[in-house]
Amino acid sequence: MKYDIIIIGGGIVGLATALKIKRDSPSLKLAILEKEKSIANHQTGHNSGVIHSGLYYKPGSMKALNCISGYNQMIAFCEEENIPFDLCGKIVVATSKEEIPLLNNLFERGNQNGLENLKKIGKDELKEYEPHVNGLEGIHVPQTGIIDYKVVARKYLEKIKEQGGEIFLGETVKDIAEQNGSCTVITKGNSFQTKLVVNCAGLYSDRVARMTEEKLNLKIIPFRGEYYKIKKEKSHLVKDLIYPVPNPAFPFLGVHFTRMIDGGIEAGPNAVLAFRREGYTKSDIHLGELLESLAWPGFQKVAWKYWQTGFGEMYRSFSKAAFTKALQKLLPEIQKEDLEAGGAGVRAQACDRNGGLIDDFLILEDKFAVNVCNAPSPAATSSLAIGDTVSQIALKRFN
Template sequence: MAYDVTIIGAGIVGLATAFQLSERRPDLRILVLEKEEAPAKHQSGNNSGVIHSGIYYQPGGSKALNCRRGYRYLIDFCDQYDVPYEICGKVIVATREEERPRLEKILSRGKANGLEGIKILPPEQVREIEPHVRSVSAIEVPQAGIISYRRVAETYADIIGKRNAEIQFNTEVHGIDRRNGTATITTSQGDFTTRMIVNCAGLYSDKITAMTMPEVQIQILPFRGEYYELIPEKRYLAKHLIYPVPNPNFPFLGVHYTRMIEGGIEAGPNAVLAFKREGYSRWDVDGQELLETLRYPGFQEIARRYWRDGLGELYRSFSKRAFVRALQHLIPEVQEADLVRGRAGVRAMACDPDGNLIDDYRVKEADLVINLCNAPSPAATASLSIGEMMAERTLQRLG
């Protein structure tokens, strides 16, 4: 059977793209190829489960616009299809005086991005919201929430499965051949013919991109984020979402406390180089993938630039005591005995050969193919907005 559109990757963005395509063109024959046995097995199902407000992002930029639009789409979708979520709010906490200017900058960005009700709180008002947090100041963000993105992705999959779309699991893509106006995708389950390919392969998006656009000089670097969980007797220590002021010298948000929609409180994550693209354990190693990372000039430049921060993250990966010390900046009462090791996720960080981390959505198009080369956080919150963008580009190319 020949398909009109084949999407590679059944993560939340690939499925959202299929959802948006099937909304606009129910006549299209849509195929989603996924190498795992179920949707959302990697980034989409192993993230923090936070509904992001859009407060951090450059006003007018792609991340800000997609996050705010995707936020509205996501809430409406969950209301329509009975996907549980909670708008619980969060605080972004400054624990040192020198962090105040950065906090003010975040507040200004949030207001420029249209967030209403966000405000600076003095320490006594922070304690009213989070009694156990130590602060010199904080921003209250009422729009932030919690959700299971795995559940969202599974709902996308259920809906498109009832439309004119098909999901082929346990199907790994090995090659792409384009000729005479059609593309043939070679996979572990045979060949598939299609008029258009949309690459939403996440941690392997660069590998799929290289099959059609080898000139695109981007490589995915995998960073593992490890979590601890507060034991039930200590869950009272965090009532909402509690974030630090981000470190401007390191491209991650820092360890924080997150309520989970299923119950419980997560603490983390750190951000340590994974020795395998899907390396969820400290002991997961793929020699070939690790060598590819270490040899990449972009990674070598990042290692040179951030080696102190990287060593600190690696140390926290192996030292619970060091991890707890980082968490105590926000809640001094937390002790080692209050935490048990939880799950881990792996984030795909796209990097160019000069060591620039690409902190925005990057789309590259060629004949019969659209590659989503990079979809960093808040891609899960923004999935329906990104899916809308990818669907519109696809329909333009289909004519």
């Protein structure tokens, strides 16, 4: 089976990349390899479904540029394809005086990133947006919305197939062998010859990258984010989306409240080390993958530097009372008995050897591959823009 481009990974980034390549160069023969029996099974299908506005990201960074462009493309795509979404807006809330300078920095960053109609709001005005919230000051972000990204991913695939792209499910990539100016992607049951590999493997993107680039100086560290659902009789406590001011030292946004597009309210997530790359529960352990994370020098440095924060996140994972207490900073009326078990997601967080949790999107190239090595949130919102970026990189090889 011979192709011009093989994309590894059937999540929303891989699908968006395939869609953009086929739109930009319809004559190229392209296939997607996905190890699961269906698409969008991991990060795409386990997130909270937020359409991010681009508030948080360093101006000029790949995250900022791709999120703003991706946001606009996502809205246009969903309107064109009649995919349900709701631009309900959100508030970011400072609950202490110490958080107010950080909130002001966020406001300035949002303006620098081109967000329109951002609004600083005081204590009384917060109540107009969220009557039950606790806070000293806040920011109202009107562009933020909610959606089901699995629905979006399925529509991407439909469009890819219409343009002649192929997908092979249940194909776990075992190796990539270079030979005679091309390479062969070897799966458990098949082999696929191609001129270029595009690696969008998410939680396994580093492993796939090492199949063509041995000196990769990063590793994917899986962080599980656990959610609770608010019981229906208490769902009136949250109108739309309520976020805390995030800790700028970490690439996580803190526990928050999210109204879902299909109904109900989620509370969370925390951020704890997952005991396997696809470890969605506390009991889901793969000893080899866990030891691989713990042995990585970069993770050891992160754990040593931020052990108190990590211990707090782990404690909240095992203590519903502690999780509730964290939520009460934003919503004092919420009680432990108002929460019931929700889902969980695992974030593919790239960590370099020196202990840096890589904050920006990261795309690396080698002779036969384009590797999307770090694409956590807001990658779903940004997917079409990331697809543009990777398509441009890939198609230079064919020009």
